[in-house]
Amino acid sequence: MVNHSRSSVRFPLKLPLTIRTNDAREYFAETADISAGGVLFHTKTSLDVGTVIRFRIVLPAMVLGTDTDVLVNCLGRVVRSLDEKGKKAVAAVIDEYCFERVFSAAG
DSSP: OOOGGGGSOOBOOOOEEEEEETTSOEEEEEEEEEOSSEEEEEESSOOOTTOEEEEEEEEOHHHHTSSSOEEEEEEEEEEEEEEETTEEEEEEEEEEEEEEOOOOOOO
């Protein structure tokens, strides 16, 4: 079986994230890299493999070359959780996502 999520192009973006679990807990995190199939982020709290998470990624206009930031609402699940120098490195696959339109402020 081929694991496609590991072959996606990864973008080394450090972006703030708020992770929400099904029990309504919130965790603050920062992305380390993002691909079409998933995200790697650092957080202070460990999340168990299999945990379903919801999060919103704000992709900056400057990175995308667009007029406005783009919000991406994601539903995913934790597939790896490692200790990395006191922080937790958590990898999650993105099972569903939807783009949210952001209108630029009138200039």
